[in-house]
Every structure is written in C-alpha cells, then in structure tokens.
Amino acid sequence: MTSFVSTQARGIRLAVMDTDSGFVQVLVKRLEPTDWHHRVSAVPLQVDTLVGMRLDAVVLDLTIVGNQGWSYLETVCDRMPGLGVVVCTGRSSLAQRVRGLRLGADDWVTKPCHPEELIARVEAVVRRRTRDALRQEASSRVIGELEIRSEHFQAFVAGASLDLTRREFELLQLLAGAEGRVLPREEIYQRVWGYAMARGDRSVDVFVRKLRSKLERSSPGWRYIHTHFGVGYRLEGEPVAGEPLAAPGVPDTGAVALSHA
C-alpha cells in the first residue's frame, strides 16, 4: 500500500494493541460509524504480521510488550518507515516519552485520554505521512514519448495506453518523480511496497523488466530505465543511438530527451 490510494478515498487502516478493555471498547465504539478498518489485539503482533496487514497506523500500549518494549518499537518503526506509530500508555516519564519519540514513534499519548483526541492524533499522523506522497502525483509528466497521467493511473504513448498494472505504474511514477536521479533499490522497494526490503528480494528487478518490456513495445527507439550497477535505477528519456527514425543526422526529438538538464 502506498501512497496514493491510502487515506483520502479509503478509510484509515489501523491496528490497536492494548489490554485496557474499557478504553478499547469505547474506542471501537467510536470507530464503528467511520469507514476505518481496525483490528484490536491484546498482545503485540508479530512484526511480519503487521507488515502483511498493510496498515496506515498503529496505536500501541508499550506496557503490554513488557521488557522488550523499546526494541519492539524500534523494530516496527524500522521495518515500516511509512507506518504511523502512536504510543498510548499509562503514566510515563518524560525520559520515556522522549526516548519513544526518538526511536521513531510519531506521537505519544498518555492515558486517561479521550478516544476523540486519540483519533484526531492518528489522523494527524497519517495526514503527515500522506501529504508528501500526494503532492507529487497531481501533474501529468512527459518523458520522451511517454506521458504519465496520474489521474488515470496509466502511462500513454501517442494516446495509447501501456496497460500498466498497479505496481508497474507506481514504480514508473516513483521513478518519474525522482526527475532523473538514481534511486537505490532499497528506497524503491520501501516507497512502492511500503516496508523495508528483505535481502535477496528481486521484486524490483522483475517489475523493472516488465516495465521495460511494455515501454519497448509501445515506444521503441527510446530507452527509459537505466540500470546503475550495485545501486539502483534511474528514469530518463533517451533516443536509441543506432536508430534515428526521423532525421538520421539530427534526431529532432533529441532536444526533448535531454530537456531535463
């Protein structure tokens, strides 16, 4: 889950990990009439489980984690950098709050606490996360013969759709948003898939291949995705050297290709 679909259209996907049944009950009651998806657990969920839940945010009572509260918090924040983390706990010291926030928590709420405020804080945290992602996608971008229309979730060449799947389009959009910069694999994975890349995961490569294939099919004569060995990928329109389609000596499209500079 990334970015674009998340918060505006659909409700927020939230996990609540807390044992305080009274508090949780009131909170759930309040969430009932909303379009949020929520799941409640009295025990800390496995991090892998959390990853699979495609969440926008978690509310976590640190006391239920026990001794390993800090490492758990750190792991969660580390593995899912895009996740909003609101720690919600009973009496806590200044030092604890500061430590939690420094470890990656986005907010720290002390009980007793009204559900309305907690919800507002979760919204604020998710909003902050989504804000940047949303900003990039408004404009339709042109690269070489390629036109990316965010509002259509599609890329076009000469008006014809490339028939990109969701992931393919997200990848393309991310690369396009980088404006010619090289994006490391880890970052691509993190921003398209939403969580940290496992070592040995080849998903990015596979999708680059699919993208290249569709780009080649619709726009031969142009290269778009450039590999940077040991680093990642970069998107830039570049007319294929050996095949000047229009004017052999001076490919007039060349100017467009280098326009970014």
Add this chain to the structure above:
Amino acid sequence: MTSFVSTQARGIRLAVMDTDSGFVQVLVKRLEPTDWHHRVSAVPLQVDTLVGMRLDAVVLDLTIVGNQGWSYLETVCDRMPGLGVVVCTGRSSLAQRVRGLRLGADDWVTKPCHPEELIARVEAVVRRRTRDALRQEASSRVIGELEIRSEHFQAFVAGASLDLTRREFELLQLLAGAEGRVLPREEIYQRVWGYAMARGDRSVDVFVRKLRSKLERSSPGWRYIHTHFGVGYRLEGEPVAGEPLAAPGVPDTGAVALSHA
C-alpha cells in the same frame, strides 16, 4: 550502502511563536548547542513571512493569536502543507485539541511541558518530511572540466558520462569532498569501503589508477589526482603544463580550475 545516501542531517529550521518568556528562554537555551536554526517571536508572524523563512516546523502558542487563532492555524497549514506545526499552549479543552489537530496541526502539547519533549516531538513531526526532502540536495560539483553529479552517481565531461563504476564514483566523490586536501590511504579505505584497511591492501591504488585512466580518456589536458608519496592522494584540477591548449603563457582556464578552493 555507504556514505552517499547518508543524509547528514542538516539542522531543523524552526520558528517559535510564544510570549511565555520563561519557557522560551529555557527552550532557546536547550537549542543553543544544536545545529538547529531558530527564530523566536512574541507575535504571530505574517504567513507570507513564514513562507519566506523556508522552515521545517513551527511551535505556536495559539493564545497569542487571539480570536483569529483557528483561522490563522488553518491558513498556515493550508499555505505550507509541508510544514510541521506543533501547537503548544496552556490549559486547553479536549474539543480545542481535536479541532486544532483536525485543522492541520501535527501535534498539540500542553504546558507545562519540558523542552526536551517538545524538541523530540518537533523531531518526530519533521522526521518523515525530512527523509524525503534531504535526498533532494543534488549538489553537483565542478572541478576543472569535470562535473560530479551525485544524483546520477556519475561524473561528466562536456555532458558525456565517464561511465564510472560504483566504487570509482564513491572514491571520486570522497576526494572531491576533501576540497583539495590530501587524504591518507587508510582514511580513504575506511570511508569508501566502510571498514579498516588490511595491511598490504592495494585496492585504493588500483581504483586510483582506474579513475585516472577514465579521467585521462575524457579530459586529457587536465590532471586531477595527485599522489603524495607515503601518504595518500589529493584531488585538484590542474591544466597539464606541457600542453597549453588556448593561451600558452596564461591558461585562462587555470582560474576556473582553482576557483573552488
């Protein structure tokens, strides 16, 4: 994964709008030893002024704004969606906090409040945005005929790429960052390879050779990497003496070469 992605955290740019001189004084004291830039004001600054300050975050005491607190808050959040907004105020009602958060505030802190926690919360608010923003620092450095573009992981001469490999580029980048100083072998190895150099390891020499080779191929007429016997290497653009291309007596390009120092 070394160095290059390693965003050295630039200090946060923060504006504090509050009249509580005691609190502000303590806060400023705490900010003193950090690399944050901060500006304090006892009155709400004009929104246009804020825009011009290129801030990362503001700490705002709503009570100093008076009746128009809400609209001010809303305007600020609206005009600067990327700005972190932490409202910091005295006794406040639940409804006020919820309203503030819904209007776009990222956090709401109630005084009395320890500066350390406020700072940690500002950090938390800015954290995500910073993560993305920092990578934008596409500093491209020019040395002699050579242009180093970090965002491409490449060096160029007259627009043509040198086709540096990852290690080669890291080495070049490191040397360029030293701005003409001599870097000992051990330090180069440590910072590019990430661990201590084994005695007798010649890797640095080999890569210097490869770099020199590619530099010579793309930019003859200039020397870049200078050996310091028994110590290490130094990077500085220097027109080759025996071959003054333009003006024999006074190589006008020489000025350019040394300009960076």
Add this chain to the structure above:
DNA sequence: ACCGGCTTTCACAGGACGTTCACCGCTGAG
C-alpha cells in the same frame, strides 16, 4: 468454487565488478 490476471518467488546464465598478484619503474634517504 472456479477462473484469469497480477504478484511473488525461484533457478539459471551471462557478465560487470572488485580483489589479488606479480612485475616493474620510481622515489627518497644514506
């Protein structure tokens, strides 16, 4: 429950890259 498309995982092959080695020329000190 079935089906089709999308995503993830796997295995393999080719190749780019990094490391190491041996040899030679050069530097600097006595």
Add this chain to the structure above:
DNA sequence: CTCAGCGGTGAACGTCCTGTGAAAGCCGGT
C-alpha cells in the same frame, strides 16, 4: 650511486549483480 620501499600497471580470477523465463501463490471477479 645504490638500495629498500612505495606506487603504477596489466591481467587473471572469483564473486556478486542483474536479466530473464517460468512456475507457484495470491486476490478479486464471476
């Protein structure tokens, strides 16, 4: 001048990375 040590050079080798095709898993729609 001479020598020991340091740095330059080219090539061989092994490793790891990426491209690629296909099979297996997953999900949504029918």
